[in-house]
Amino acid sequence: MSGEGKRLRRLLFSNPLSLFGVVTTTIFVVLALLDVLTFGKITPFSPYLVNFSQANLSPSLAHFFGTDFEGRDIFSQVIAALPVDMGISIAVVVTSALMGIVLGTLAGFFRGIFDEVIMRLTDMFLAFPQIIMSLAIAATLGPSLLNVSLSLIVVWWPPYVRLVRGAVLAVSAEDYVSVSKSLNSSFLYIVRKDALPNVLPSVLVYATTDIGSALLTLSTLGYLNVGIPPAMPELGKMVSSVTYNLYLYPTQVIIPALIVMLMVAGFSFLGEGLRESLDVKLRPHILIRGRGLDAAVGDLTKKGSGAGPTTSS
Amino acid sequence: MLVGVALIVFFISHILNPDPAVLWAGPRARPETIKAVAAAYHLNDPLLTQLYYYFQGLVTGNFGVDPQTGRSILSEILFYAPNTLELVLASMVIIIVLGVGLGYISGMRFGTKVDSAIRVFYLTTWSTPYYLGALMSVLVFASYIPLFPSGGNGAVGFSYTPITGIFVLDSLLQANWPALESGLYHLVLPATTLALLSFGIVPRIMRSSILDTRWSTHVKAARARGLQEGEVRRKHILRNALIDTTTVIATTFGWLFSGTIIVEQIFAWPGIGQFSYTAIVSDNYPVLVACVFVFTVGVIIANFIADIIYPLLDPRITLGEGG
Numbered sequence: 001m002s003g004e005g006k007r008l009r010r011l012l013f014s015n016p017l018s019l020f021g022v023v024t025t026t027i028f029v030v031l032a033l034l035d036v037l038t039f040g041k042i043t044p045f046s047p048y049l050v051n052f053s054q055a056n057l058s059p060s061l062a063h064f065f066g067t068d069f070e071g072r073d074i075f076s077q078v079i080a081a082l083p084v085d086m087g088i089s090i091a092v093v094v095t096s097a098l099m100g101i102v103l104g105t106l107a108g109f110f111r112g113i114f115d116e117v118i119m120r121l122t123d124m125f126l127a128f129p130q131i132i133m134s135l136a137i138a139a140t141l142g143p144s145l146l147n148v149s150l151s152l153i154v155v156w157w158p159p160y161v162r163l164v165r166g167a168v169l170a171v172s173a174e175d176y177v178s179v180s181k182s183l184n185s186s187f188l189y190i191v192r193k194d195a196l197p198n199v200l201p202s203v204l205v206y207a208t209t210d211i212g213s214a215l216l217t218l219s220t221l222g223y224l225n226v227g228i229p230p231a232m233p234e235l236g237k238m239v240s241s242v243t244y245n246l247y248l249y250p251t252q253v254i255i256p257a258l259i260v261m262l263m264v265a266g267f268s269f270l271g272e273g274l275r276e277s278l279d280v281k282l283r284p285h286i287l288i289r290g291r292g293l294d295a296a297v298g299d300l301t302k303k304g305s306g307a308g309p310t311t312s313s
Numbered sequence: 314m315l316v317g318v319a320l321i322v323f324f325i326s327h328i329l330n331p332d333p334a335v336l337w338a339g340p341r342a343r344p345e346t347i348k349a350v351a352a353a354y355h356l357n358d359p360l361l362t363q364l365y366y367y368f369q370g371l372v373t374g375n376f377g378v379d380p381q382t383g384r385s386i387l388s389e390i391l392f393y394a395p396n397t398l399e400l401v402l403a404s405m406v407i408i409i410v411l412g413v414g415l416g417y418i419s420g421m422r423f424g425t426k427v428d429s430a431i432r433v434f435y436l437t438t439w440s441t442p443y444y445l446g447a448l449m450s451v452l453v454f455a456s457y458i459p460l461f462p463s464g465g466n467g468a469v470g471f472s473y474t475p476i477t478g479i480f481v482l483d484s485l486l487q488a489n490w491p492a493l494e495s496g497l498y499h500l501v502l503p504a505t506t507l508a509l510l511s512f513g514i515v516p517r518i519m520r521s522s523i524l525d526t527r528w529s530t531h532v533k534a535a536r537a538r539g540l541q542e543g544e545v546r547r548k549h550i551l552r553n554a555l556i557d558t559t560t561v562i563a564t565t566f567g568w569l570f571s572g573t574i575i576v577e578q579i580f581a582w583p584g585i586g587q588f589s590y591t592a593i594v595s596d597n598y599p600v601l602v603a604c605v606f607v608f609t610v611g612v613i614i615a616n617f618i619a620d621i622i623y624p625l626l627d628p629r630i631t632l633g634e635g636g
Contacts, residue, residue, distance in 0.1 A: 017433070124317040127613050131571035132589075136322075136605045139593065140329050216442055220575065223444045224593055239444055246448055247456060257445035265440035272436070 018273020024266030032082040043076035047233055056249050065255045068242055074252065078259055081233040085263070088145065089214040092152040097207050099153075100160020101199070105191055107161065108168030119165070122158040130155045131217050138227030148227030152214060163206060167199040201278045209271030212264035219260045235260045318609055323367050326602045328360070350380070376603040381595065386603045390585060394607070395478030396466055397584030400507060400577065401569050403481075403500055407508035408515055408565060413558060416519020417551065423524060431516065439513025443575035446510040447503075451579060454502055464581030467492075467499030503580040510576075511568040518561045522554035556626050563619030570608045 013019055034042050045063075051071035059066040065074035107115040137151035171177055177194050185193075221227045222236025238256040246253050335347055342350070350356070356363070370376060376386035419431040438446070455463035466480055471492040477483055481500060484492035526532060527550060535549045536542075573586030574593075581587070589604035591597070 017429075017436075120317070124314065124321060127314065127318055127616070128321075128609050129567035129571045129612055131574070132605050132608045135574075135593070136325055136601060137329070139598070139601060140325055212440060216440075219442055220444065220571075223442070223575065224590070226593060236442070236444070239448075243444075243448065246452060250452060253448060254445070257442055257448070260442050261437075261440050261445060264442075265437060268436050268440055272432075 015273055015276070017269045018276070021266050021268070021270030021273055024262055025270050028082060028086060028263050028266065031079060032086040035079050036083045040080060043073075043079045045073035045076045047072060047076040047080035048231075049073070056245070056252070058249075059251060059255075066249075066251055068238075068252050069245060074238075074255060077233050077238055078235065078256055081235045081238065081256070084145070084228075084232055084234050085215055085218060085260070088149050088152070088218055089211050092149055092156050092214045092218075093207050093211045095149075095153050096156040096210075097160050097203055099157040100162075100164050101196075101203065103157075104161045104164025104166075105168050105195060105199075108165040108195075109172065109187065109191070115165075118161065122161045125155065125158045126162075128155055130213075131220055134217060135221060135224065135226055138221055141227075143227055143229045145229065145232070148218070148221060151221075151227060152217060156210075156214065159206070159210075160203065163202055164199050167202060168195050171195050171198050205271055205275045205278060208274055209268050212267035212271070215260065215264050215267070314613060315610070318613065319368065319371055319606070322602065322606050322609070323364060326598075327356070327363055327367070371606075376606075377599050379597070379600055381597055381600075386600055389588065389600075390603060390607055392478070393583060393585045393588045396480070396582060397570075397573055397577070397586060399466070399479045399481055399500065400504055400573060400582060400584060401566070403504035404508035404511065404569055405562075405566075407505060408512040408569075409562060411508070412512045412515030412562070413519055413555070416516035416558070417523060417554070419516060420520040420523025420527065420554070421546075421550075423527075428520075432520075435513045435516045438509045441510055443510050443572045444579070447506050447576045447579040450502060450506045461502040462499050463502075464579075465499055466582055467495035467497075471495065503576055503582055506580075507569060507572050507576045511565050511572050514561055515558060515565060519554055519558045522557040523550060526550050526553040552626065556623070559619055559622055559626055563616050566615035567612045570611055 013022070031042075040047075049072060051067075054063075054067050054071035055069055057063055057067040057071075063073050063075060065078065067073055068077075103118055107118045133155045134148075134151040137154055138148050141147035141151065171194060174194075177190060180190050180194060219234065219236030219239075222234040222238075223240045225237060225240060228234045228237055235256045239253055242249070242252040335342070358366075374387050376390070378384070379386050379389055382389070415431050415435065419428045422428045451463050454460050471484070471489070477486075481493060481496040484490075484496055532545060532549050535545045540549075570586075573582075573584060574590050575586070576582070577584045577586035578590040585604055585607060589601060589608075592600035592604060
């Protein structure tokens with residue numbers, strides 16, 4: 001186990017891409033946690049402090065990122081927005097992954113009508129363009145952190161069900177699962193000992209990259225001023241509140257948006273790095289509608305049989 | 314499929330909110346307005362009756378009346394849809410050419426500097442929020458280096474008779490060269506922006522499929538049979554890799570449609586994306602619901618087309634059916 005850990009660490013740190021991912025995500029997660037744990041005391045200024053005599057300043061030593069049209073410190077606003085952005089994205093992805101693991105395992109093991117119903121539903125929800133669907137739900141439910149998370153989860157869970165179900169189907173075809181079944185092992189035992197260890201690495205890799213995608217969608221909702229409560233700092237919302245200043249003070253607009261981009265890139269690169277080191281082959285067409293489910297299972301069962309160097313997608 | 318999707322949209326628009334009439338009338342509406350809206354959209358009837366009206370509306374293409382302009386939502390959508398189609402299709406062409414090309418190069422040069430550069434490029438564009446990408450390209454390519462116009466679809470100032478409603482196509486059909494030039498000139502920047510911001514997954518899948526097939530036995534067999542390298546690459550590697558990529562390309566339509574909401578707004582492109590953006594910021598709920606439905610149908614159609622193309626690319630399917 002420790003050898004495995006050492007190998008993982010070496011691979012993550014040797015590759016500049018994944019090193020970038022590890023460093024960026026760590027910095028942002030630590031900053032977000034610090035901000036929550038100190039109740040927002042780590043920001044140099046209050047993110048809500050309006051001071052018109054200090055409006056529209058360029059970045060300087062006093063105001064690292066400058067100030068906006070109302071003289072609020074942009075750096076402090078960014079820090080205050082981190083827990084919101086980071087927290088919601090992680091919560092959405094974790095909830096979706098859990099839903100996927102439960103539904104996918106059940107569907108994969110019990111097949112039949114249950115499987116059919118779950119997969120039909122999954123296909124239907126996959127048909128919706130993510131941003132547009134969560135936009136509609138968030139607009140319907142009205143602004144609140146819970147509602148915006150719900151609106152994202154509604155479009156976020158389907159790929160996980162597909163991913164887990166495919167992996168479970170592939171595993172149940174293996175001999176050791178048949179043996180386990182014939183030894184009268186309980187369903188939960190098989191899931192815990194045989195299925196989950198095979199499923200979790202793919203879920204982990206997919207989820208890491210996915211936090212970035214959730215963040216993108218969340219901040220786009222924020223940019224459209226949907227779902228995020230009015231007083232809540234959020235990076236996308238910060239951008240849209242100063243867009244009209246783009247030509248005069250481009251840094252006000254670009255900096256919060258760049259932070260979003262950095263965070264998303266961090267999670268993507270980390271996901272890429274994990275994928276390479278865990279040697280997980282993700283076949284995205286398992287995650288999307290359009291191909292027969294059996295084809296997807298076939299792809300998973302032949303996983304690892306390919307010749308040539310270890311590849312990653 | 315379509316019925317299920319329609320049911321989900323119905324659930325969101327009619328059931329999810331405890332008081333849909335307030336939503337449809339807008340948050341600042343007077344009580345009597347809310348009552349009138351509830352009556353006009355049958356929001357006080359039993360759910361089954363509402364469902365009946367809803368499906369009747371969908372089947373007859375009647376999305377209701379836009380409460381802000383008084384025109385029928387369908388006519389507005391039909392007016393905006395061709396422009397969105399123009400933008401999305403143009404982006405799709407860019408995505409296919411660039412995505413497949415870059416993925417192919419990256420896969421064939423696995424492990425080299427070129428490979429890493431391409432990977433960093435597509436991972437970065439994928440990580441860029443639509444609003445950042447669109448604002449930056451307006452700022453840089455329309456303001457700092459004024460190469461392209463910052464907004465519009467170029468149709469202003471040209472009198473033309475709409476045939477398809479797609480400006481570039483219409484001016485081409487009618488051999489109206491100045492109009493075509495203006496149309497293309499206005500199209501380049503938003504289409505490229507939309508394409509680059511949405512295309513990340515295409516080169517990614519292309520690259521991994523290339524890597525999967527490059528060292529596979531059937532490619533070795535083709536080489537062993539003495540086929541020329543060009544032919545091996547074209548017929549055995551590229552074609553094989555395109556199969557997976559096609560399915561993924563269909564899914565990028567979802568991202569393209571989502572992206573139009575931001576990109577069209579920033580580029581003042583008169584399409585459904587901007588229409589829905591306006592609906593969002595002005596609390597125009599009926600229009601928003603109609604737009605969501607139209608976008609989703611668009612994605613379903615794109616997937617359907619991919620399902621048709623797919624067997625054309627994969628000879629195993631035709632072989633299997635032919636015995």
